[in-house]
Amino acid sequence: MTGPVRTVTVVGAGTIGLAWTTLFLAHGLDVRLSTGRADAERAAREAVELFAPSLPVPPAHPDRLLDRLLDRLTIEPDVAKAVAGTDLVQENVREQLSLKQELFAEVERAAPDHVLLLSSSSSLSADALGATMDDPSGLLVGHPFNPAHLMPLVELVPGTRTRPDAVERAAAFYRSLGKVPVALRRPMAGTPANRLQSALFREAVHLVAEGYLTAEEADAVVTGSIGLRWAAVGPFQAFHLGGGPGGLRRMLGAVGDRMAAEWEHLGTPGLTDDIVRTLAEQTERAYGQGADAYRRLAAARDVRQGAVLAALRAGEDTGRADP
Known part of the structure; x- marks a missing residue:
């Protein structure tokens, strides 16, 4: 080129x-x-x-x-x-x-x-x-x-x-x-975004498969909390801010051991036929299926996503580090 x-x-x-x-x-x-x-x-x-x-x-x-x-x-x-x-x-x-x-x-x-x-x-x-x-x-x-x-x-x-x-x-x-x-600095299996997304989805599948939440409720948990947070700041910056003036170092010093202990309780579900059926039935019941549903959902998604991106662009200069 x-x-x-x-x-x-x-x-x-x-x-x-x-x-x-x-x-x-x-x-x-x-x-x-x-x-x-x-x-x-x-x-x-x-x-x-x-x-x-x-x-x-x-x-x-x-x-x-x-x-x-x-x-x-x-x-x-x-x-x-x-x-x-x-x-x-x-x-x-x-x-x-x-x-x-x-x-x-x-x-x-x-x-x-x-x-x-x-x-x-x-x-x-x-x-x-x-x-x-x-x-x-x-x-x-x-x-x-x-x-x-x-x-x-x-x-x-x-x-x-x-x-x-x-x-x-x-x-x-x-x-x-x-x-x-x-x-990426070097090749890897998969891509970072998909690996991060997969980690969250795995736990979402676990929560639904074990009956703690429905698929629609799990979506509401994400869009009403960490989804909004991560639209503005990534996970490292979020915890850096969570530590106040002491930053990530203070945050992990205070809760790091407890956080690591909680990782032991994260689920490792398989995508068995029964689990796939449960996930699909709940998702289809909540959102519909077929070509018409796809077009409607995709258009609505893009409007909402575009609004988020527009808001982020409008505020992109706020909070930048001083030179």
Whole structure:
């Protein structure tokens, strides 16, 4: 990638791929969407209609973005044609290693030498993804947090053969979209956000499976307490503030032993058929299911999430450390 990114190829038209497509179009990029979906054009239009109203970039009105979609979006099922002459590839096909390896090997043969290759994978390493490539130095994981069009975080996970400048260029690209890229120091199993989310979800599953709470009540506990707290400050800063002027050192000195002892009582539930059935039935009863419910819930989520992000942006200068 020797100059500014103007053309992006999105491979895969699931929820993540369509969210990326909408965001890229909103930022004036030419987007080639490579997918085997027969309904790709309709799916892209519906995604823009659903996701555009919550985008923080102008023009956010879906009608105007639909016009831009028609002007800037190309549907190209042939991967080789879709990546020829492109500046950047964002891959979003299903989490199957052999499929992704075959895809990146094909992309390497057809794409320009300078292209930056980014995978939205949440569980596969860049080394594994590029194992069949001759030169995977431009490949790394660029994992968004769902919903990808709205949430700021993108986790960058390089492989052992990824060039440092590829990570820097990926970070610069995502920043140009208003994202907050965070690069790992070295590869790991999974990604930080998903590991943290999984730890909380595991305990939520335990509480519901053991009958302490319903799924809806567990959601209310999170959104009414730590969810609000963590929207403003992360766990370390929260406990740093909890220690008053003495900070985290004082906080852990006072309650650290008790906190560590409580870790012994955290649950380790399995996702058995019975537990999955219980979780699914309670969640469906609380929120509904099917395409109509998804669109309604996703739209409401994005409105609320967008309002939180707007409030955080409005207050972003407050509380910054003095130079």
